Amino acid sequence: MQVTETLNEGLKRELRITIPAGDLDTRLNDRLTDLKDRVRIRGFRPGKVPIAHLKRVYGRSVMAEVLEQAVNETSQQAITDREERPAYQPQIALTEDKDEIEQILEGKADLAYSVTFEVLPPVEMPDFSKIKIEKEVAKVEDSVVDESIERIAEQNRPFAPRKDGEASETGDRLTIDYLGKLDGEPFEGGADQDAQIQLGSNSFIPGFEEQLTGVKAGSDIVVKVTFPEAYQAEHLAGKAAEFDVKVKEIQAPGEIKIDDEFAQSLGMESLDKVKDAVREQIGKDFETQSRSKVKRQLLDALDEACKFELPEKLVDSEFEAIWQQVTQDLERAGKTFADEGATEEDSKADYRKIAERRVRLGLLLADIGDKNEIKVTEEELNRAMIDRVRQFPGQEQLVWEYYQKNPGALAELRAPIFEEKVVDYILELATVEEKTVSRDELFHDPDEEHDHHHHDHDHDHDHDHGPSDDEKPKRRRTKKADKE
Structure with missing residues (x-):
């Protein structure tokens, strides 16, 4: 040779x-x-x-x-x-x-x-001790626990049929059949039977619930509405429609009592036990959010500190995967780049930078993990497999065998575990200072004017574990479509 x-x-x-x-x-x-x-x-x-x-x-x-x-x-x-x-x-x-x-x-x-x-580029390790991270933490206040329990109680509020002849009021729950029409013709997805709607919940098209206030059980009425301009179904957006509605039942809300009896209806021993469980869950949610923001800070700091040449083909592959998802999302929403306040050329440039960030951080985290012998254990991988299998009740054996026989599928489970362990390793060496904040501050997203996308794509190389918090480039947010 x-x-x-x-x-x-x-x-x-x-x-x-x-x-x-x-x-x-x-x-x-x-x-x-x-x-x-x-x-x-x-x-x-x-x-x-x-x-x-x-x-x-x-x-x-x-x-x-x-x-x-x-x-x-x-x-x-x-x-x-x-x-x-x-x-x-x-x-x-x-x-x-x-x-x-x-x-x-x-x-x-x-x-x-x-x-x-x-070839994989040489990666110069930054001094992790010089990375400063501010970890926001929030105390689970009693008021937050009470609010959560009140929401649970509201979701479990009893309803009882109104007396014959009584008209519906805001807060009532109606059971209805409806048939939607455009220009006198029924349209796809515009019909349902035994649908439940709570007046005042704003869960239907604007104006729909208001026209069902003051009606009686057994009534047949025509509800006239106009779909919002930003409605998710493009063929309905901005269109005037009529719904033939039959009111089958009207139920009035009953009284909520938050006490031990309420707790027992939830399968808990007492109200105190409910509060303890709710407090624990909220604490986990707070910690998850805190961790997410810390990780974002860390990845931002690493991305800023480490600049090295990137394999062009890896960047191309990552960009194509992201771009495909972006264009599919726009197509499903019936939108264009112009609708989001951008051009296709500018968007490609923005997403190219995201692809570069993903590849850079993926290579860096992989190198850190390799040099410090960070491994995903069989036990950790098996736990991840069990969690995934549980998502497919009745098909557990098939899913388990799928992962056992497909190294690529196992790699998809291993990658996020590896990433989290590398992040933990770096955080142990970095300077992390806690800052107590309110719940609203903890969950405030400074970039909330633009959406975030989560793209998990594995490259051919075993060491490429792309970080999982990529963001969508800033652009004008479109108004969320109203739920029909």
Whole structure:
């Protein structure tokens, strides 16, 4: 095998590898020797078929297998000998000249091919002790617990049918059938039976609930509304519609009593036990939010502190995955980039930066994890698998077997665990100062004028664990569509 470097620019590498015809012939003879003990050819006893005869019968097909194996082995060996780590699976290019291919298959010519790849960049570790993180923490106040319990009680409020002839009031729960029409014709998704609507909840199209206030059970009425301009279904947005509504039942809200009896209706021993459980859950929610903001600060600090050349193909791959999701989201919403206050060209530039950030942080976190021997244990991976399996009741065995048989699927479970462990490692070394804030401050998003997207995409390289908090570029927010 002869290896010649034909390109070495930045992270890009290209090798020209030549395997002499003699080496290929030796490989071919070895394969045919192994084959002669297994084939059955009329006129020859088992194991006694001459190699020359086998070569005439099976030479071309076996040579094709020999070439594939030779290319795989020699390309891997060439890269190993260089002590370089490709950022992704190297690309191999063989000759496309038919005459040359024939010569190689017949054992009359050397096999020459090229291998192109990009190497992982050298990463200079920042001084983690100089990273300063402000961790916002909020106390679970009694008032917050009380508010949460009141919401639970409201969700479990009893309702009782109104007396015959009584008109509906705000707060009542109605059971209705309805049929929506545009220009007198029913439209898809505009009908339902035994639908429940609570007057005053603003869960239907603006103006719908108001026209059901003051009606009686058994009434048939026509509700006239106009869909919001920002409605999610483009063919309905801004359109005037009529709904034929039959009021089947009207229920008035009953009194809520938050006491031990209420707690027991929830399966708890007492109201104090309910409060303890609610306080614990809110505390977990607070900690999750605090952790999220700390992690964002840390990744921002790492992204700022570490600048190095990125493998172009990894960035391209990440950008394409993000861009596909973005365009699909817009298509589903019936929107364009102009609707969101941007141009496609500017948006591509913004998302390209996000792709670069993801790749940079992914490589950095992977390098930190490798150098500090941070591993995901089998126990941790099994717990993640069990959690995923539980999401598919009735299909547990199939899902479990899927993950057992698919290394790529397991990698998707392993990546976020690895990421969190690396983040924990860095936070142990960084300077983290706690700051007590209110609940509203804790959950305030300084970038709330723009949405955030979560993209989890694995690259070909095992060490690439992309961070999971990428944001959507700033643009004018579109008004959320009203729920029908």
